[in-house]
Amino acid sequence: MEISLLVLTLAATTLASGLVLIITTVVCIVRKNVLKKRKEKKQLGGLLSNLYKSILHFPYESLESATNYFQNSKKLGEGRYGSVYKGILPDGKVVAVKRLFFKSKQTADDFFNKVNLISGINHKNLVKLLGCSITGPESLLVYEYVPNQSLLDNFSVKINPQLMRWDVSNILLDGDFEPKIADFGLLRLFPRHEVEANGMTMCTGLCEAADPVSEDYFRNVDPSRLLQIGLLCVQVAAELRPSMSVVVKMLINKDEIPQPTPPPWVNY
Secondary structure (H helix, E strand, O other), X not given: OHHHHHHHHHHHHHHHHHHHHHHHHHHHHHHHHHHHHHHHHHHHOOHHHHHOOOOOEOOHHXXXXXXXXXXHHHEEXXXXXXXXXXXXXOOOOEEEEEEEOOOOOOOHHHHHHHHHHHHOEOOOOEOOEEEEEOOOOOOEEEXXXXXXXXXXXXXXXXXXXXXXXXXXXXXXXXXXXXXXXXXXXXXXXXXXXXXXXXXOOOOOOOHHHOOOOOHHHHHOOOHHHHHHHXXXXXOOOHHHOOOHHXXXXXXXXXXXXXXXXXXXXXXX
């Protein structure tokens, strides 16, 4: 009788302890979710309601899971802007997830709007920006996955980077070994003062494509002016492209230059 009573007492105690543990766990999970939603609401404000409806939004937790919590074995490489990881989404789609080296203090809606703008640019030779995550402890960018690494990785002979006139690390090769430029427009996601505080300029990338003899000149030129001249030179209609003599004048003079015609692959 005493043994049965002891068994019942132990069973009741164990059951009560288990119930307390379950209730405590549930309360902690609910509290964590409530605090998370409050933080997101405070951080994102009016953007929150539209964010979850957008195809550009990727939950931070889903990208963590897709990359095995940014496991080293999933790391594809590292550039000047951040580290890139291979990720597999729940629907089986393979993507590249970029963790940015520096965090921006700009508002979440400003960052998201810029991502929305850049993601609308479609061209066969640009790595497509699919979206971003702005609800976690860090901002993440999601790109299409380009399987054949960078152009530099595909050289059969090891080349001394100091002998390279241009930086080709951001030129990637797709499944058909067609070139695609990565990080297009990425610096435009951040305010100028944040870019410069991290050792870069808005001219980063442009100056590296210039002849070393004249690169000092280009560092003193507004990069948006160089881009504008470049866009004028690659307009679809040949008759709209300036002659070389006109291009030289635009580079030397500081006169106002015409706006290029928007290319057909840009979605507005």
